[in-house]
Amino acid sequence: MSKRLEVVGKARRRVDGRAKVTGHLRFADDLSAPRMLHCKLLRSPHPHALVESIDVSKAAAHPGVHLVLTKSDFPLPFGIMPVSIDEFPLTDRARHVGDPVAAVVAVDEQTANEALGLLEVKYEILKTISDPEDALKNPEPRIHDYGEQGNIHRNQSYEFGNTEEALAKADHVFEDVFFYQGNTHLPMEQQATLAEIEGDGRLRVTSSTQNPHYLHRQLARVLQMPDSRIRVVASPNGGGFGGKCDPANHEMVVAKAALLLGRPVKIGLTREEVFYQHRGRHPVLMKMRTGVTKDGKLTGMHLQTLLDGGGYGSHGPASTFYTGVLTPVTYELPRFKFDACRTFTNKPACGPKRGHGTPQPRFGQEVQLDKIAEKLGMDPAELRLGIVNKPDSLTANWLRVGTIGLAECIKEVVARSDWKSRFRKLGHGRGLGLACSTYMCGAGLPIYWNKLPHSGVQLLLDRGGQATVYCGATEIGQGSDDVLAAIVAEVLGIDTDAVRCVTGDTGITPVDLGSYSSRVTIMMGNAAMQAAEKVRAQLAEAAAEQLEVIAAGLVFSRGRIFHPSAGDKSVSFREAVELAEAKFGTLGAVGSYTPPKPPGKYKGAGVGPSPAYSFTACVVETEVDPKTGWIHVPKIWIAHDIGRTVNPVLARGQVIGGVYMGLGEALMEEQAFRRLPEKLSHALVHRMPSMLEYKSLTALDMPEVDVALIEDPDPNCPFGAKEVGQGPLLPVMPALANAVYDAVGVRVDEIPVTPDKVLKALELKSKGLAPRVGPDHFPAVPYPPPVFVVTPQEGGDGKESNVQERKKRAAAAVV
Amino acid sequence: MAAAPDRVHLKLTVNGEAQPVSFAPYKTLLEVLREDLGLTGTKHGCELGECGACTVLVDGAPVLSCLTLALECEGRRIETIEGLARGTELHPLQAAFADLGGSQCGYCTPGVIMTAKALLDGNLNVSREEIKAATAGNLCRCTGYLQIAEAIERAASELRGEGK
Numbered sequence: 010m011s012k013r014l015e016v017v018g019k020a021r022r023r024v025d026g027r028a029k030v031t032g033h034l035r036f037a038d039d040l041s042a043p044r045m046l047h048c049k050l051l052r053s054p055h056p057h058a059l060v061e062s063i064d065v066s067k068a069a070a071h072p073g074v075h076l077v078l079t080k081s082d083f084p085l086p087f088g089i090m091p092v093s094i095d096e097f098p099l100t101d102r103a104r105h106v107g108d109p110v111a112a113v114v115a116v117d118e119q120t121a122n123e124a125l126g127l128l129e130v131k132y133e134i135l136k137t138i139s140d141p142e143d144a145l146k147n148p149e150p151r152i153h154d155y156g157e158q159g160n161i162h163r164n165q166s167y168e169f170g171n172t173e174e175a176l177a178k179a180d181h182v183f184e185d186v187f188f189y190q191g192n193t194h195l196p197m198e199q200q201a202t203l204a205e206i207e208g209d210g211r212l213r214v215t216s217s218t219q220n221p222h223y224l225h226r227q228l229a230r231v232l233q234m235p236d237s238r239i240r241v242v243a244s245p246n247g248g249g250f251g252g253k254c255d256p257a258n259h260e261m262v263v264a265k266a267a268l269l270l271g272r273p274v275k276i277g278l279t280r281e282e283v284f285y286q287h288r289g290r291h292p293v294l295m296k297m298r299t300g301v302t303k304d305g306k307l308t309g310m311h312l313q314t315l316l317d318g319g320g321y322g323s324h325g326p327a328s329t330f331y332t333g334v335l336t337p338v339t340y341e342l343p344r345f346k347f348d349a350c351r352t353f354t355n356k357p358a359c360g361p362k363r364g365h366g367t368p369q370p371r372f373g374q375e376v377q378l379d380k381i382a383e384k385l386g387m388d389p390a391e392l393r394l395g396i397v398n399k400p401d402s403l404t405a406n407w408l409r410v411g412t413i414g415l416a417e418c419i420k421e422v423v424a425r426s427d428w429k430s431r432f433r434k435l436g437h438g439r440g441l442g443l444a445c446s447t448y449m450c451g452a453g454l455p456i457y458w459n460k461l462p463h464s465g466v467q468l469l470l471d472r473g474g475q476a477t478v479y480c481g482a483t484e485i486g487q488g489s490d491d492v493l494a495a496i497v498a499e500v501l502g503i504d505t506d507a508v509r510c511v512t513g514d515t516g517i518t519p520v521d522l523g524s525y526s527s528r529v530t531i532m533m534g535n536a537a538m539q540a541a542e543k544v545r546a547q548l549a550e551a552a553a554e555q556l557e558v559i560a561a562g563l564v565f566s567r568g569r570i571f572h573p574s575a576g577d578k579s580v581s582f583r584e585a586v587e588l589a590e591a592k593f594g595t596l597g598a599v600g601s602y603t604p605p606k607p608p609g610k611y612k613g614a615g616v617g618p619s620p621a622y623s624f625t626a627c628v629v630e631t632e633v634d635p636k637t638g639w640i641h642v643p644k645i646w647i648a649h650d651i652g653r654t655v656n657p658v659l660a661r662g663q664v665i666g667g668v669y670m671g672l673g674e675a676l677m678e679e680q681a682f683r684r685l686p687e688k689l690s691h692a693l694v695h696r697m698p699s700m701l702e703y704k705s706l707t708a709l710d711m712p713e714v715d716v717a718l719i720e721d722p723d724p725n726c727p728f729g730a731k732e733v734g735q736g737p738l739l740p741v742m743p744a745l746a747n748a749v750y751d752a753v754g755v756r757v758d759e760i761p762v763t764p765d766k767v768l769k770a771l772e773l774k775s776k777g778l779a780p781r782v783g784p785d786h787f788p789a790v791p792y793p794p795p796v797f798v799v800t801p802q803e804g805g806d807g808k809e810s811n812v813q814e815r816k817k818r819a820a821a822a823v824v
Numbered sequence: 825m826a827a828a829p830d831r832v833h834l835k836l837t838v839n840g841e842a843q844p845v846s847f848a849p850y851k852t853l854l855e856v857l858r859e860d861l862g863l864t865g866t867k868h869g870c871e872l873g874e875c876g877a878c879t880v881l882v883d884g885a886p887v888l889s890c891l892t893l894a895l896e897c898e899g900r901r902i903e904t905i906e907g908l909a910r911g912t913e914l915h916p917l918q919a920a921f922a923d924l925g926g927s928q929c930g931y932c933t934p935g936v937i938m939t940a941k942a943l944l945d946g947n948l949n950v951s952r953e954e955i956k957a958a959t960a961g962n963l964c965r966c967t968g969y970l971q972i973a974e975a976i977e978r979a980a981s982e983l984r985g986e987g988k
Contacts, residue, residue: 026922029930030914030937032865032905039864197869197877197931197965247867247931248965280870486929486966662925662971669968700874700963707960708969 012564016499017728020658023491024505025245025484037217037244038201042273045203046075048263049121049276051111051128052285053103056355056693057135057152060101060110064129068113071127073120076266078112083265087227089220089255089360091457093162093322095153098231098261103132104152104320105357106694107285112262114274137355137693139682141294141315142788144352152320152353161791162318163329163351167613168795169337169405170344170803175309179300183381186296187373188759188784189742191317192678193289194362195705198247200286201277202260204267207240213516214264215242219253219485220523223456225515227256228264240516246485246524250670251361253485254525255288255323284698288360289680291328291351292317293369296787301381305392309344312336312370315790316351321358325351327456327616328359331366334617336374337404338447339415339624340396343802345405348792355693356682361525363670363735364448368742372760375444375743379750388432389443389747390423393626403801407609408617414650414721415445418626421648421717426628433751438633442747445626446739450723450732451528453604453618462601464532465519468497468540470548470596474568474583476501476508478540481521482533483513487734488659489529495655496534496727500541501548502565503582519599527732530655531620532602534727539600544589547596551589552580605725610807611798620725623732624650627668627740630712631748635771638764640676640749645741648717652731657718664716664737669706671741677704677761758783794818834898838863839907845894853897854878854889857904865905865934869963876962879935880904886942905934908941916982917941917975926975928966936962940976948984950976 028034053060065077080101088094099109111128115121138144138152138160148159157164176182202216212234218224221241229236246253259276266274278286294315300308314332318325333347364371382389398404400413422443423429432441455463467479478497484490494508511518521533545565553560556579558572571579580588590596607618626648632641645668654660680703681696697703722729742760750756755770758781766782774780794815799805809815833846838861847860854871857863857880869875871890878889881903908915917937920926927933936959943950943958950958955973964972 022923025930026927027914027918029927029933030905030918030921031909032863032934034930035864036867036931038868039858195965197875197929197963198867199869246929248929250965280872280874486931488928658923658925658971659928662928662967665968665970666928666966667968670965699872700870701872705963705965706969707963708956708973709960711956711969714968714970 012566014499014728015566016495016505017655018653018657021505021656023488023656023659024494024510025490034245036198036247037203037215038277040203040215042203042205045273045275046114046116046270047118047121048112048114048266048274049118049125050109050259050262051125053108053110054106054692055103055132055134055690056106056137058103058132059135060103061131061133063111067127068124071120071124073116074113074124075270076114078262078266083231083261085231085233087231087256087261088322089223089324089456090322090326092326095155095322096258098258098265105355106692107282107357108320109258114266114270138353139693140354141317141352144354145788145790152355156353160353161350162322162353163326164793165329165613166348166792166795167406168346168797170800172309172311172344172346175344176298176300176311179308180303181301181384182298183301183377184298185373185377185758186784186787187376189293189369189372190760191290191292191359191680192674193284193287193680193703194250194252195700195703196248196250196252199278199280199283200253200257200259201275202263203273203275204263205273206267206271211238211240212264212268213240213242214260215244216260217246217253218243219246219249219483219525221483221513221515222481222520222522224256224260228261231261232264232268243483243513246483249485249524250363251365251525252288254361254523257286280700281698284695285357287319287357287680288323290362291359291366293332294784294787295370295373297373297377299377303385305385305387305395307340307342307396310336310342311346313348313787313790314370315788317354317359318351319354319356319358323358323360328361328366330613330616332370334406335367335447336370337406338408338410338622339398339445340393341398342405344800346795350790350792363738365526367448368739371446371739372743375740376746376758379747390419390428393445394419403608405800406617407614407798407801407807409608411621411725412652412721412723413624414719415624415626417719418624418648418650419445421719422626422628422646425715425717426646428628438635438752440631440633440748440751442629442744442751443627444740444743444747445624446736447622447624448732448736448739449526449619450531450621450623450726451604451619452526453607454615455522462603463528464521464536465599465601466533466536466540467519467599468544468597470544470586472587472590474507474586476503477511478508478537479511479518480533480537481513481515481518482529483524485524487524487663488656489524489533491659492530492534492655493537496537497541499728500538500545501582502570503568527735530730530732531726534730535602536600538727540598543598543600544596547589547593548585551592552585555580555588608807611796611809613796621652621723621731623736625736625740627744629741629744629748631745631752633749633752633767635753638767638771640762640764640767642672642712644713644715646715647737648719649733649737650719650721650731651733652723652726653720653729654718655730660718660733661716663733665714667735667737668714668741669711671738672745673706675742675745675760675762677763679761755780756783794822832895836894836897836902837900838902839904847894849895851894852890853880853892853894856894857889863904863906867931867934876939877932877935879938879962881938881942884942884945886939903938905937908937916979920975920978920982924975924978925967925971932962932964936964936972944980944983948980950980
């Protein structure tokens with residue numbers, strides 16, 4: 010397409026903007042229906058317990074109560090991943106405080122709450138597994154009866170080239186242990202779901218879900234109903250950030266209740282319940298051994314991670330991979346060994362949060378690079394510029410990386426922050442820190458194995474000149490509807506006002522896998538482009554006849570269609586639709602998108618591949634008060650390789666929003682737990698599941714953010730547009746930690762970097778001890794023998810070598 | 825024991841209209857607006873006074889409707905997001921939020937716009953620091969607040985008659 014872009018790249022009011030500012034936008038809890046009933050869940054007060062019995066008689070007899078449900082109403086479990094289908098909508102074994110064991114449906118919330126208090130539950134308390142080291146030490150009691158062994162959920166090892174040999178050849182080997190505390194999404198909208206029986210007898214579930222397609226499949230499983238009898242409508246999400254990806258207990262429960270009662274049933278979670286639903290950032294302990302030459306080239310890295318998974322599998326198998334697989338994408342890393350272990354513990358389940366598994370190792374890697382640069386006497390920006398990965402290359406772990414705008418990003422933030430004249434020169438108490446990152450533009454494989462497209466789009470043209478585009482993609486606030494409208498509008502030469510988006514409704518829209526892994530712009534966008542180009546060809550043929558020109562050179566621009574060689578003659582878009590409809594019949598087309606096949610052929614090679622990768626560089630400025638340890642951040646510079654910007658207002662908003670969330674994680678956000686006193690239950694409970702105690706940044710805490718969007722269009726992406734929803738969060742935490750070091754000369758090797766840790770490190774420094782606060786050891790994790798894969802650079806074929814030998818060694822280890 | 829508690833009957837003046845409404849006396853203004861008057865534009869994020877999503881104006885001042893009893897609001901002037909536009913014409917705050925990225929998911933938006941309206945009703949020459957201080961009680965997880973502040977500045981400029 011040779012014409013200049015007229016919609017893509019232009020600042021516009023987003024297509025759903027008006028509804029958001031007038032109160033028109035209806036979130037799930039804003040919905041009501043005639044005869045609607047309300048549901049509440051009874052949640053376990055114990056972190057680990059068997060439900061011996063539940064006496065429901067008093068609750069069921071309470072006036073206004075219509076239904077009480079327990080585990081026996083749900084014979085089948087569910088789960089987002091086929092390898093971890095381990096949750097029942099209501100459980101008879103509580104695996105964390107807040108695990109739902111019963112549900113009440115009543116005329117209103119007040120009555121349902123009263124009835125919860127009348128349920129009599131007898132629990133048999135089990136020993137609590139509180140953290141990964143506890144899980145490794147205590148194989149019994151098992152939290153689940155599946156997984157690797159004991160309380161280990163996933164345990165794996167991969168080696169790409171002989172990594173010990175690479176470390177032995179290095180001039181220096183840096184060894185660090187880092188810890189990244191868990192944190193949660195804290196979307197402003199608490200999850201809510203309305204289940205109804207439609208006039209034709211089918212079940213409709215309207216829910217604040219990021220992934221209506223996966224929810225639909227799990228509802229069909231749990232309710233044992235044909236998929237065709239279910240319709241899932243994703244209501245506009247009041248923030249997701251990954252927290253609304255998993256199908257959830259409350260969604261299953263109200264669906265079942267609506268089917269049993271034949272009446273609409275709604276549930277809205279309280280804020281406290283949202284903390285128990287969680288699925289947030291995994292706490293991860295990491296050990297990194299990295300070989301470096303004296304001129305700052307990496308020779309290899311051995312990365313070990315230990316994840317605190319909480320009580321359920323969730324996306325855990327993928328999260329486990331993500332604590333390592335993107336590590337080799339940013340810089341040339343010839344050899345890479347990656348061991349990872351996820352444990353079950355008696356806490357709310359961890360899962361995908363913005364950046365899914367990658368912020369933790371990214372933090373470690375970028376802080377370690379800062380240490381490496383200092384040791385080698387190199388500028389951290391120069392060191393990174395010297396090792397930025399090559400475009401169109403394969404990483405040691407067989408990921409194909411296309412365009413790479415990372416060097417431009419580094420140069421941009423270095424120039425804008427005046428890095429060269431300010432780094433290490435600001436004086437005591439003030440500092441600058443730099444870090445980089447990468448993220449996927451969509452996961453290369455779906456969550457359940459299939460060969461089908463990842464995104465489908467249907468486009469219809471109306472003779473009035475309106476384009477209606479249908480797609481299963483879900484608007485969670487990121488602007489996916491606006492991207493959809495913009496791409497269709499650009500191809501057809503019309504305004505986004507002339508495009509109506511119908512999205513996130515499994516009863517109407519073609520399948521799109523959902524709003525996760527930063528996949529929507531790329532996958533939905535490519536599908537939309539394909540559909541729009543098909544109808545454009547029909548319009549062009551009809552318009553060409555009318556204009557008596559050849560269709561090939563027609564230009565679609567600003568609602569008109571013309572040929573540059575045909576003088577002033579043109580037809581309007583609407584006229585062209587009428588002509589084409591007369592010629593071809595009702596106008597419409599479908600488009601779909603399937604990502605390229607991953608180049609790696611070893612088992613596990615499916616996690617990490619993506620059609621494209623975004624890159625980001627960030628400089629954080631800090632002012633650290635040595636008396637209090639308080640960290641003030643006046644300004645952040647960030648450059649993001651976005652490929653191409655679809656809507657600059659929204660793209661900048663995603664970048665600033667990512668910086669905000671990253672800075673919150675860096676400084677204060679913690680999903681942390683404590684033990685109740687011995688004389689009480691000694692139960693492991695959330696430290697304080699409220700928005701007041703779960704600290705997050707306010708408008709007063711937010712620094713100035715200087716945003717640069719680096720445009721290097723990627724051929725795999727629609728108009729070259731890469732992701733921007735997750736990548737810009739990733740470099741903020743390490744850049745902050747590096748800036749604290751520049752300011753006061755202490756290393757806090759764990760997230761969050763809080764004033765007490767800074768003070769403790771300063772105290773160590775004043776005593777002449779190593780000025781570092783962070784984890785002091787990495788436990789002995791029984792990682793299995795590695796899957797060994799020869800790297801592409803060393804002539805590998807992408808498959809595992811020596812499978813037989815590994816299996817022999819693994820068998821020997823078990824004996 | 826009676827299942828349904830007694831209800832009170834009174835008139836609430838919402839967005840300039842006196843509306844008769846009947847509700848249980850313990851209900852918050854948030855609940856009465858959303859459940860009894862159908863004004864779901866006002867949101868809830870915590871129902872404990874922590875997040876600011878439920879902010880409405882009572883006699884021109886921003887209040888957390890989740891901590892305000894509806895009973896206390898009889899005879900007072902209540903303003904919600906639904907009353908801000910003039911017909912189909914958006915209030916300058918609404919237009920600026922929509923145009924400048926002040927609203928991403930949109931969930932905190934009604935509350936923060938009402939807070940901003942109270943701020944600008946009192947002073948059209950607001951500084952960035954005053955905007956930050958006024959909106960510090962409205963949590964937003966999407967925007968990082970900067971585009972919210974920029975939108976309020978744009979609206980203030982519009983309301984001062986600049987840029988016309």
